[in-house]
Amino acid sequence: MSEPFYTDKTAVRAAFDKAAASYDAAAVLQREVADRMAERLDYIKLVPQRMLDAGCGTGYAGPMLRARYPDAQLIELDLAPGMLAIAREKQAGRGVRKWLQLFERQRAQQVCGDIERLPLADGSVDLIWSNLTLQWCNVPDAALAECRRVLRPGGLLMFSTLGPDTLRELRAAFEGVDGYSHVNRFIDMHDLGDALLHAGLSTPVMDMELITMTYPDAGSVMRDLKAIGAHNATFGRPAGLMGKAVWRKVNAQYERFRRNGELPCTYEVVYGHAWKPETRPVTALPDGRQVIEFQRRGA
Structure with a gap:
């Protein structure tokens, strides 16, 4: 699609490929959110065979997931081959150090693919973990439907993504500069909750928090975003570098937010999880009516 605000997936892949080498040094938010997601698994009863x-x-979350579920196979999927290459290098390094303890089932399998078109069989995984990925989807409904398709009955989708207040200072700094969108669009938490139900997932749980990072100047904000591959990837975005006059205006408008000597950069982090419904036993009565038996899931 080439509508305004739709994400150019080719540009997204290229940006993350280019940023693969610098990603870990700048991905402070991504690691923090992954750690907070992992804490949520403490309250969920699940024994997955495949994740x-x-x-x-x-591949930051891989060791956490394998440590929590040591008997489960892990599949690591990403749109960018460069990111997967770094994940493989990390795994190889850990394998060299621990080769006596490392069994084949503990090795993560890497797959290059799009969450909106998962290259996996129906009902093939028990847990889908997705940290700060859904915001890159043009049609989150398609991604959620794909998650439901590949989950086994009783399987869990756990995710984090970004809400509309993300990068609000940067968005305001670019306001009135030109007629283009300079910050990606993010979807409201309540709309995502509705989308989970529409996709056929059950008992969704959603919550949100604001995380604010601080920087010495606007240039540092932009450099961090570039280092993790988080470019503006909407169709219709301006090509090339901004002129000096435009950049001075952006800087001046961002300076309005300076507090205690630092510039804030806000992220609205949305957390969610939902289940693929269990298959419900059906009992036929003598008169032909059917009784569907509901089973209560434990917390």
Whole structure:
């Protein structure tokens, strides 16, 4: 699609490929959110046989997931081959150090693919983990439907993504500069909750928090975003570098937010999880009516 605000997936892949080598040094937010997601698994009863890290990046969550579920196979999927290459290098390094303890089932399998078109079989995974990936989807409904398709009955989708208040200072800094969108569009938490139900996932749980990072200047904000591959990737975005006059205006408008000597950069982090419904037993009564038996899931 080439509508305004739609993400150019080719540009996204290229940006993350280019940023693969610098990603880990700048991905402070991504690691923090992954750690907070992992804490949420403490309250969920699940014994997966196969897990999917959808949008794995350089593989930060892999060791956490394998340590929590040592008997489960892990599939790491990402749109960018460069990110998967770094994840493989990390795994190889750990394997050299621990080769006596490392069994084949503990090795993550890397797959290059798009969460909106998962290259996995129906009902093939028990847990889908997706940290800060859904915001790159043009049609989150398609991604959620794909998650439901590949989950086994009783399987869990756990994700984080970004809400509309993300980069609000940067968006305001670019206001009135030109007629283009300079910051990606993010979807409201309540709309995502509705999308989970529409996709056929059950008992969704959603919550949100604001995380604010601080920087000495606007240039540092932009450099960090570039280092993790988080470019503006909407169709219709301006090509090439900004002129000096435009950049001075952006800087001046961002300076309005300076507090205690630092510039804030706000992220609205949305967390969610939902289940693929269990198959419901059906009992036929003598008169032909059917009784569907509902089973209560434990917390």
